[in-house]
Amino acid sequence: MRQGRLATSLFIHAFLVAMLVIAVFPVFFVLQAAVRPGQSLYTLTLSLWPDHPTLDNFHYILTQIPFPTWLGNSLIVCTATMFAGLVGSATGAYALSRFRFAGKRMTLILLLAIQSFPTVLALIPIYIILRLVHLVGTPLGLILAYVSVALVFAAWNLKGYFDTIPHEIDEAALMDGCTPTQAFLRVTLPLAVPALAVTALLMFITGWNEWVMAQTLLSDENTYTVPVGLWGLQNDYRIPWGYFASAALIVSVPIMTLFLLLQRYFRSGLTVGGVKG
């Protein structure tokens, strides 16, 4: 019996180690590529760590190409999206969670319908409309496109969070003489701060990692967001992949850490659906 347990334990841990290698190797690969000098990654033989690790790639992308500008652009676009999404949807989500009115079911189904309209397909009319009003190629156009996704996502998400706060709490506030707005601002909203923060961060991360809309709506190198810039860095085998690798580390390590810390808050499938694009 004891030997059986040992064998089982060994088998399970061997499997976990194998899966760990598969799960983490691509990340390790980016790390070693980032500290690898020049074109030495382009070789026919396997080499897992460079002979002479260097930080040259980091130095290059931070000084020789507009990578810092892309970081700034991403920061601006994502922050604007996050605030617009949050401010635009918070009261509406509260109304959906607390008030009774005709058409509530219809509104929920409509939100769901918009939410299930795929980004790439929505991009077609958005591109045409933005081109007609001369906003293609501007950060504002991209922000509008992102907010169109973020609003619906935040409305669903926040409504879900408001639902988990007991109705009795704001009903007690109303009994004590608060107006509905006072009950919302002074009672429910403070209780929902963690939820607001998580929703805001999820909107930020989604924008930070978004490629297809940015690629389509931006054309000038100086307005690129990070994903569009990185697309150019990895697409040409004449330039070292290490540039892309070092830039990828800078943009994704903080966001990955945030994601891993946040993942225990992902309550529903819809939240998850909104994150990966």
Next chain:
Amino acid sequence: MNRVPARTILAYFAPMLVGITLISLFPIVYNVYVSLTNRSLFHFRHFQFIGLANYATLFSSLNGDFFIVLFKSFLFVGICIPLFLLFGMLTALAVNHPLTRWKAFWRVSLIVPWAVPSYITAFIWKFFFNEQFGTLNQLVRVVFGPKAGLPWLSDPTWAFGSIVIANTWMSYPFFMVVFLGALQSIPLELLEAAAIDGANAWQRFWRVTLPLLRPAILPAAVLSAILTFQVLNTGYLITQGGPFTSALKPGATEFVMIYAFRQAFQLFRFGYIAAFAVVMFALLFAVTMFSLRFTRLVEEEAR
């Protein structure tokens, strides 16, 4: 809260209603209008209303693009989801096993692929699949000699498999987390009772654990199927939809959203692809509503 006046309700709704109507709903309605025109790059401002001709093109032939990319996408989902489930379940069972040590460490490190931005995942795997310098063929050469190598992205069947591999790597952690949550909700007493009644480990798994996991797994699998059907980044960024065997036929990995993207933004067939979008949306929304009815979410939400 019945005492809230209609005025207040409207005031609460106003920002969201105006925002969503203008920038989320209007483009979708506008898309329906575009689908009835011959709008393209050459007919951008001066286009004509052509009725349902774009829809007729879509459904004109069973060998047409529409059915080809639809079939490819169904096949892709049909292969991917069982793989996601298998790896998600195996890792969850291993992490959750009573003999496993350092559970927290495995739990965090095995979901790392989920945290990597999907476009970066695509670029990493694109490099792995490179036939000359790619890590996978470097490994193949270590084992089978310097002349060996697999056509990861140049052969249509291999390319399809390569996209499946990249997506499985990226997607199994979601199912691992779902399976872990579901496993932890199974009362240990049930498994102990089964053991006392003489069920071996295999029987306990198939007869007790698995049936109890199903309610948690099914909605997650449906959601993942809907998202996998719409794969873009981890397909387009690796193969651009190729390899292409004919200029007039969709490529080997040209799934529905990749097809829509290429037709819209490389060939600029706006009217045609707007019609494609309407049909695709109808399909996706029907599946979403059906799956929600299934899980009774809407009934709960609308109470």
